[in-house]
Amino acid sequence: MNRSAFEGFSHSTLARAGGRPAGDRAASSAASAEPYYGIPYLKRPTWKWQIAAYFFFGGISGASFALASLADHFSASPDAAALRRAGFETSLAALLPCPGLLIWDLGRPARFPYMLRVWKPGSPMNLGSWILTGFGAVSALGAAHAAGQAGVLGPLAPLARRLPMHAIGAAGLPLALGMTGYTGVLLAGTSVPAWSQSPWMGGVFVASSFAAASDVLRLHLTVRDQAAPPGMRALDRISHAAKAAETGLLVAHCARSGRAGRALWTGRRGWQLAAGLGLSWAAAALAPAPKSLAARDAGVRSRLKRRTLQAGLLGLAGAFLTRWAIVHAGQQAADDTAAARAAAQPSKSAPGWRQQPPR
Amino acid sequence: MPAAFFTAAAQPAPQEPTGFFTDATLCIGCKACEVACKQWNQLPADGYEWRGTSYDNTHALSAATWRHVAFAERPCDGGGRSAPAALAPPPAESAIGTELGAPIRWLMVSDVCKHCRQAPCEEACPTGALIYNEFGNVYVQQDICNGCGYCVSACPFGVLDRAESDGRVHKCTLCYDRQKDGLEPACAKACPTDSIQFGPLSQLRARARQRLEQVRARGEDQAYLYGAEPAGEYSSLGAFFLLTDAPEAYNLPAAPRRPRAHLPRNYAWTALTAVAMAAVAGWAFAASFGREAAAPRRPAEAENEVA
Numbered sequence: 001m002n003r004s005a006f007e008g009f010s011h012s013t014l015a016r017a018g019g020r021p022a023g024d025r026a027a028s029s030a031a032s033a034e035p036y037y038g039i040p041y042l043k044r045p046t047w048k049w050q051i052a053a054y055f056f057f058g059g060i061s062g063a064s065f066a067l068a069s070l071a072d073h074f075s076a077s078p079d080a081a082a083l084r085r086a087g088f089e090t091s092l093a094a095l096l097p098c099p100g101l102l103i104w105d106l107g108r109p110a111r112f113p114y115m116l117r118v119w120k121p122g123s124p125m126n127l128g129s130w131i132l133t134g135f136g137a138v139s140a141l142g143a144a145h146a147a148g149q150a151g152v153l154g155p156l157a158p159l160a161r162r163l164p165m166h167a168i169g170a171a172g173l174p175l176a177l178g179m180t181g182y183t184g185v186l187l188a189g190t191s192v193p194a195w196s197q198s199p200w201m202g203g204v205f206v207a208s209s210f211a212a213a214s215d216v217l218r219l220h221l222t223v224r225d226q227a228a229p230p231g232m233r234a235l236d237r238i239s240h241a242a243k244a245a246e247t248g249l250l251v252a253h254c255a256r257s258g259r260a261g262r263a264l265w266t267g268r269r270g271w272q273l274a275a276g277l278g279l280s281w282a283a284a285a286l287a288p289a290p291k292s293l294a295a296r297d298a299g300v301r302s303r304l305k306r307r308t309l310q311a312g313l314l315g316l317a318g319a320f321l322t323r324w325a326i327v328h329a330g331q332q333a334a335d336d337t338a339a340a341r342a343a344a345q346p347s348k349s350a351p352g353w354r355q356q357p358p359r
Numbered sequence: 360m361p362a363a364f365f366t367a368a369a370q371p372a373p374q375e376p377t378g379f380f381t382d383a384t385l386c387i388g389c390k391a392c393e394v395a396c397k398q399w400n401q402l403p404a405d406g407y408e409w410r411g412t413s414y415d416n417t418h419a420l421s422a423a424t425w426r427h428v429a430f431a432e433r434p435c436d437g438g439g440r441s442a443p444a445a446l447a448p449p450p451a452e453s454a455i456g457t458e459l460g461a462p463i464r465w466l467m468v469s470d471v472c473k474h475c476r477q478a479p480c481e482e483a484c485p486t487g488a489l490i491y492n493e494f495g496n497v498y499v500q501q502d503i504c505n506g507c508g509y510c511v512s513a514c515p516f517g518v519l520d521r522a523e524s525d526g527r528v529h530k531c532t533l534c535y536d537r538q539k540d541g542l543e544p545a546c547a548k549a550c551p552t553d554s555i556q557f558g559p560l561s562q563l564r565a566r567a568r569q570r571l572e573q574v575r576a577r578g579e580d581q582a583y584l585y586g587a588e589p590a591g592e593y594s595s596l597g598a599f600f601l602l603t604d605a606p607e608a609y610n611l612p613a614a615p616r617r618p619r620a621h622l623p624r625n626y627a628w629t630a631l632t633a634v635a636m637a638a639v640a641g642w643a644f645a646a647s648f649g650r651e652a653a654a655p656r657r658p659a660e661a662e663n664e665v666a
Binding site: 181346 | 415418479483484505507511512513586590609610613614617618619621625628636649
């Protein structure tokens with residue numbers, strides 16, 4: 001049998017392994033250089049687009065709440081109050097699709113409440129379910145207060161206005177921060193090569209959530225014509241710092257991962273991740289300088305407003321793409337036998353069994 | 360939802376931990392274990408495909424395949440022992456045994472859920488569906504599993520699999536039902552060469568060490584036990600193996616990591632990043648809105664950020 005015939009043969013047969021589609025198998029079908037026919041021994045993560053979308057909405061929800069709570073704490077100015085209101089509203093709006101997405105992704109959706117059957121912080125998914133539950137409550141209270149101030153709750157508005165807003169913000173802050181970061185810890189707590197090889201995946205999600213939330217809050221304030229320079233300046237600074245942290249931590253994660261992390265920087269997922277980060281930075285560059293928003297000329301103001309809107313949308317697209325790429329890179333990495341081998345190399349903490357002397 | 364949802368049922372008394380010792384040097388690749396497992400556990404077929412990878416048409420464990428016999432065709436020296444650089448990839452032709460002349464030896468082993476003594480799947484499971492049963496085996500409670508898929512990604516051996524048909528995760532139960540009746544698991548019962556041995560782990564380990572010495576004394580000096588002892592952060596395996604080539608030759612990870620061992624560090628770094636981001640945001644708000652507008656109302660509230 002000649003070599004090319006063998007390769008074609010192995011490609012078509014391996015393509016059906018585990019019922020997986022052929023296209024995604026191409027990377028590992030160069031079976032000839034593999035110890036075991038290029039058959040991946042890891043299973044692909046079962047998580048699909050619903051989880052990427054949940055990471056996007058959940059992160060924005062958590063970080064929006066955190067920003068609202070912090071703005072409220074550090075200033076009593078009307079600008080800060082506007083930001084707080086926008087933050088609480090955004091937080092609840094972004095949170096609403098989350099339970100549905102998570103339930104949709106389950107193999108047995110009706111058993112969703114079983115997530116709260118036990119308290120098990122050693123399982124990031126279990127801890128995350130508790131965080132999501134608690135955060136849902138504070139996020140709803142925050143949004144109720146914001147709605148009460150806006151008077152949209154009708155007869156309930158006075159009641160909603162009487163909610164202890166500062167206490168809710170302070171109590172919700174740890175939960176909100178947990179919302180932004182537990183998702184990355186969840187991914188890192190697997191055996192998937194592209195996710196698990198550094199301790200920084202959680203930080204990537206925290207920073208990325210803050211970046212997306214500051215972008216969406218700028219968008220929100222601008223749509224509402226409350227984009228006063230002080231708040232926009234603060235959001236601009238937060239957005240830059242968060243994007244720098246996100247990019248830095250992601251680069252550090254890739255560097256630490258080595259061959260195991262290859263799915264993050266090659267192929268389709270690599271392009272998507274690069275595009276996600278690129279869009280996010282493009283949004284930062286496009287956003288008008290906060291000072292210029294005080295321009296007197298109405299024409300200039302409306303042009304700047306349009307640019308702020310465009311920047312906000314770009315930032316959101318970037319944040320979504322980043323999560324999309326990271327979640328789906330996990331599937332590519334599970335198929336990549338060389339990545340799996342790199343992640344299971346004997347190390348000091350995990351030496352494996354082959355070198356052990358017989359007892 | 361049943362009325363007794365939140366009450367703990369009476370737990371069976373713990374027994375001596377049991378497991379499998381799978382001796383690759385005795386495996387003849389008959390697949391009786393695969394068949395016996397399918398039959399006893401009433402598992403459907405995963406398809407009927409000729410894959411051209413030696414005699415391995417099963418390829419991997421799955422939700423409906425809980426034993427899998429691997430067939431590795433490996434380069435060796437003239438005496439039939441592993442070539443020194445056993446992991447150097449063989450050329451394509453000899454990898455499937457078509458090239459005459461290149462010395463090849465045939466390795467077979469029956470793969471199964473490792474029933475790790477500290478199992479990443481059990482540690483990941485958010486619902487508590489995965490438990491250690493009274494025999495110390497890792498067991499999926501089918502009435503609890505909600506198909507979240509976390510164990511699928513957590514397992515460093517790729518054992519757990521979610522079934523499309525019912526959305527739940529299925530894997531080897533170590534024939535929990537048979538053990539409860541004092542029977543050995545179907546695969547071990549069917550194995551004609553006793554390559555698969557079942558019993559209390561302490562006895563199995565002692566037997567495995569004896570067997571290892573015997574095999575080494577007979578010249579198979581590459582032989583070793585895979586999983587009989589803990590290896591660093593990874594626990595010992597409830598189903599361990601005697602192998603004669605690198606783990607990768609059998610499609611096993613050389614040195615699996617235990618995700619839970621890295622969790623405290625991951626949580627710590629994430630909390631650190633979160634607090635840092637909150638501090639940056641607080642600074643940005645304080646600096647941008649101006650101190651003069653800052654409310655004096657809650658001086659002590661800053662502590663809450665660090666939680």
